[in-house]
Amino acid sequence: MATSLSQAYRDTHLQPKHIIPLDFDTVHELPESHAWIQTDEFSRAAYQIRVNQSPATVPVIDLRSPDVVELMGNACRRWGMFQVTNHDVPSSLVDDVVEHAQRLFSLPAELKLKALRSPSGATGYGVARISPFFSKLMWHEGFTIMGSAAEHAQQLWPHHYEEFCDVMDNYQKKMKSLAYKILLLLLKSLGVDDQEDQQMDCSSASLYQSESALQLNSYPSCPNPNQAVGLAPHTDSLLLTILHQNDTNGLQIFQEGTGWTPVPPVPGALIVNVGDLMHIVSNARFPTVYHRVVPNNTRHRFSIAYFYGPPADSVVAPLLSSSEVQIPRFRPVKVKEYIGLKNKHLEEALHLIRV
Ligand SMILES: C=C1C[C@]23C[C@@]1(O)CC[C@H]2[C@@]12CCC[C@@](C)(C(=O)O1)[C@H]2[C@@H]3C(=O)O
Ligand SMILES: O=C(O)CCC(=O)C(=O)O
Numbered sequence: 001m002a003t004s005l006s007q008a009y010r011d012t013h014l015q016p017k018h019i020i021p022l023d024f025d026t027v028h029e030l031p032e033s034h035a036w037i038q039t040d041e042f043s044r045a046a047y048q049i050r051v052n053q054s055p056a057t058v059p060v061i062d063l064r065s066p067d068v069v070e071l072m073g074n075a076c077r078r079w080g081m082f083q084v085t086n087h088d089v090p091s092s093l094v095d096d097v098v099e100h101a102q103r104l105f106s107l108p109a110e111l112k113l114k115a116l117r118s119p120s121g122a123t124g125y126g127v128a129r130i131s132p133f134f135s136k137l138m139w140h141e142g143f144t145i146m147g148s149a150a151e152h153a154q155q156l157w158p159h160h161y162e163e164f165c166d167v168m169d170n171y172q173k174k175m176k177s178l179a180y181k182i183l184l185l186l187l188k189s190l191g192v193d194d195q196e197d198q199q200m201d202c203s204s205a206s207l208y209q210s211e212s213a214l215q216l217n218s219y220p221s222c223p224n225p226n227q228a229v230g231l232a233p234h235t236d237s238l239l240l241t242i243l244h245q246n247d248t249n250g251l252q253i254f255q256e257g258t259g260w261t262p263v264p265p266v267p268g269a270l271i272v273n274v275g276d277l278m279h280i281v282s283n284a285r286f287p288t289v290y291h292r293v294v295p296n297n298t299r300h301r302f303s304i305a306y307f308y309g310p311p312a313d314s315v316v317a318p319l320l321s322s323s324e325v326q327i328p329r330f331r332p333v334k335v336k337e338y339i340g341l342k343n344k345h346l347e348e349a350l351h352l353i354r355v
């Protein structure tokens with residue numbers, strides 16, 4: 001029987017602190033559990049110097065531009081990330097998703113706990129899955145949806161859960177077609193745009209089918225943002241992530257030689273970033289983006305992340321362009337095997353499949 005993405009993620013047996021978020025409404029000082037030891041890397045001073053040097057920021061690309069393939073390819077090679085405009089996702093739908101996310105996160109803690117992710121589960125309310133890899137906890141709460149949100153939404157609003165589910169379903173449909181469109185453009189930029197050729201090779205044919213997850217993220221305003229971490233540094237595991245952020249700064253990406261660089265909200269734009277599987281497919285021509293979120297002491301940040309990947313049972317391997325001589329940098333790997341490696345080894349997972 002086929003493995004679903006949620007089954008692929010369902011493997012760990014976690015302690016309660018690695019599932020249950022803090023009750024942010026009752027906390028007025030940063031608890032010890034959430035106070036990270038400050039290194040230069042994390043300090044606001046280091047961050048400030050880099051901001052004052054006004055580093056270049058990720059490009060904003062119009063999806064209708066005649067040069068879209070080249071622009072996206074260049075952005076992914078240089079940054080592993082870009083912001084996209086004219087994407088045809090109605091702003092009213094994005095606003096609806098954010099409103100429903102805000103409504104969910106503003107529920108009392110004891111109610112949110114009714115929709116808690118189970119210790120071996122992948123969906124529902126909880127802290128970030130990467131939490132067990134860090135000794136301190138993050139200033140963050142999340143809600144993960146794979147397919148329908150009904151099971152958990154029903155626990156929150158027994159009689160009024162349909163609207164929440166409809167909005168999330170509509171958004172996921174729009175995201176799926178946008179992600180597919182962008183994937184085709186990126187494959188074209190890599191010189192592997194001939195679908196018929198690719199489909200003869202069973203590993204890459206699976207790129208044209210998909211499985212996905214939607215993650216609602218909440219970062220309440222924080223009493224001591226200098227010592228707190230919203231979301232710890234990580235790379236996303238699947239092919240592509242499409243992210244909406246509200247008008248509150250916080251997302252940063254790590255660039256060799258520059259350090260942490262903010263990705264400011266651009267009204268109406270969606271952020272697209274390369275994940276580990278796309279890094280593999282591109283044979284490391286596109287970097288997977290190491291990113292984090294820093295909290296804010298006055299504003300509440302919300303973000304909506306859509307993770308797009310191939311089916312869990314499919315195989316991912318470097319797609320080599322016919323016009324360049326390339327040596328594969330990774331061995332073929334089943335998506336579910338890679339997710340298992342990531343769950344166990346986090347940042348080491350990519351090294352483990354390198355050839
Ligand atoms: C499909 C998924 C990607 C994700 C794990 C998840 O099951 C749903 C949540 C996603 C997320 C969001 C925060 C950062 C991240 C690393 C995490 O801990 O959970 C990503 C996961 C990922 O990209 O592996
Ligand atoms: O909130 C953000 O901007 C980042 C979210 C993120 O990195 C994720 O959900 O994987």
Ligand SMILES: [Fe+2]
Nearest residue numbers: 234235236291
């Ligand atoms: Fe991420």
